[in-house]
Each structure stands twice: as C-alpha cells, then as structure tokens.
Amino acid sequence: MEQRLKKAGLKATRQRIAMMRVLAEQKGHAITAEELYEKTHSQTGVDRSTVYRSLTSLEERGLVERMDRRDGSACYCLAGQEHSHLLMCVRCQKTVPIAGCPFHQMEESIGASTGFVMLGHTLELTGICPECAAKHC
Amino acid sequence: MEQRLKKAGLKATRQRIAMMRVLAEQKGHAITAEELYEKTHSQTGVDRSTVYRSLTSLEERGLVERMDRRDGSACYCLAGQEHSHLLMCVRCQKTVPIAGCPFHQMEESIGASTGFVMLGHTLELTGICPECAAKHC
C-alpha cells in the first residue's frame, strides 16, 4: 500500500494506508465515504474531512474508483477490480445486479478517440420491478 | 401535457404542467431540480418541495428520466429523448460528450431477463484529460 501511494505521487500517511487497506478488504464491493470513515476512524482517529479529501486525491491518481448513487451519496472501491452494475426500481428502491460490465473494451476506444486516460465509470439502470408494476394501476 | 399526466395516473396540476413544458423546451438537455424550480416558480409560484416531489412522481411513472451527477445533485429530462453521455476529467472537472448511447438495445435484453419495465439509465465515464495528464508528474 505504501509503495502504491508513493508511486502515485502521494504521501504514505497512516490514515491513507488504513483507507487503502479497508478498501482492499472489500474485494471490489464499493463502500461509502461514511463507512470508510467509520472503519478507519476507530484505528487511526482520522477526521471525516480527511477521508473526503484523501478519496479525491486517490481518485485523481487513479487508485480508487468512485460511483455516484441516487441518494446523493457516492461509494468507492479500489481501481481496476472486477465489478458489476445495478438495476434499481424507482418505486421501491430495490436493486438487482446485472451480469457483467460492458465497458472494458468500450473504454479503450473512448480513451483513444478523446485522449483521456480512462479511470472508470458510473452506470446505473432504472426501471420498475415486476412486483411494483403489478401493484395498483 | 395534461393528457400525458392523466394517462400516467397523475393529476394535471398547474404546477406539473408548467414543469413538463419547461422540460420539453430543453429538447433533451437535462436540467437540475433547482433550475426547474427557478423557471416554474416565476410562472406558478410553485414551492421547491413540490418540484422535488413532482419529479419523483414523474420519474416513477416513466415521464421523466433522472441522471445523478458527481456534485451530489441530479438532473432531469423528458423520458425517451435522444441523449448522450459525458466523459469527465477527475482533475479539472471538464466534461466531453461521447457520441451515441450504447443502451437502447441493451435495455431491452436486460428488461427481458429481469422482468423490469426499463425506464432509463445513468452513465458517466471518468478519466484524466490530455491537458491535466500533461501537467506536473
């Protein structure tokens, strides 16, 4: 972890090392800034604002990926891990994961045409689940 | 507009008709709840909370589509309109639209396999733009 941070041009602080470790433990399951704060605050006494600021730096350096959620919060996972996307019912908020992610190839061609270094993406599909569609009207 | 609202099982109020009109005028360019509030408040005196509550109802009935943004806000457009997606630089926040949307076909097959009535999706790609990548380190 320490090496990864330094190679990315960031200081390897106690707080950041703890954050990276916690994210690694999630094995690709993204967690919110608040959850990350709770898990690292107990170990290091880190402040909430530091968690937010570090997540921004880590994302800018390509070490973590961020996905925005409908409730206005965001969640984070270590970059480059296997992941899937969610289909959410706009009525009951239930979510169902959909198999596979169609972007590994697509990102390459988009990066090539725009000159961007591709880091990640957010994708969420919305619809009405069978149960809600059945209810009233 | 009145007919569309009634057909969806919603009351055709002065406020909602104004909202639908404003959204229609945007021709597929999504606007925030706040922008919609500003544009409709002057005409109808509608309250912010009504705008938010109506947007939720309109989305649930499939009349509008919502896309979440990284700053924690969301934006809305009339459902079923032509749209594209954004590629954003995580350093300077500059965005570049990418051509076409790969989901018109994909949504059908996902709907078929999950039983959901598909309404829309959020997709945002992130990366580092050529200018930022060139700067320092």
Next chain:
DNA sequence: CTCCAAATGCAAATAAGTTGCATTTGGTAT
C-alpha cells in the same frame, strides 16, 4: 355539486460533502 385522496405550501430538519485556518508530518535536501 360534493367529496376525498392527491397534491401543495410553508417551515424546519437532515445528510453529504466542503472550506478556512492553524497545526502536524512525510520525505527530500543538506
């Protein structure tokens, strides 16, 4: 024309994230 569930307005609350500023610290240069 009546009626009531749905919709609205108002005001207060919440949740997530941000910012200013004083202090500390990692790691490079001496």
Next chain:
DNA sequence: ATACCAAATGCAACTTATTTGCATTTGGAG
C-alpha cells in the same frame, strides 16, 4: 542525522441538495 517545507491533517463552521411533518387546497371521479 537534522532541518525544512509542501503536503496532509484536525477541527469547527458552513453550504447545498433534498426531505419531512403538517395544515390547507384542489383536481376530477361519481
């Protein structure tokens, strides 16, 4: 080793988008 400074942190106050409780109004079915 030691000093040094930009980067990182802690703390507290703030902002912004959105939500909620509750009393009042209203669209549209009967």
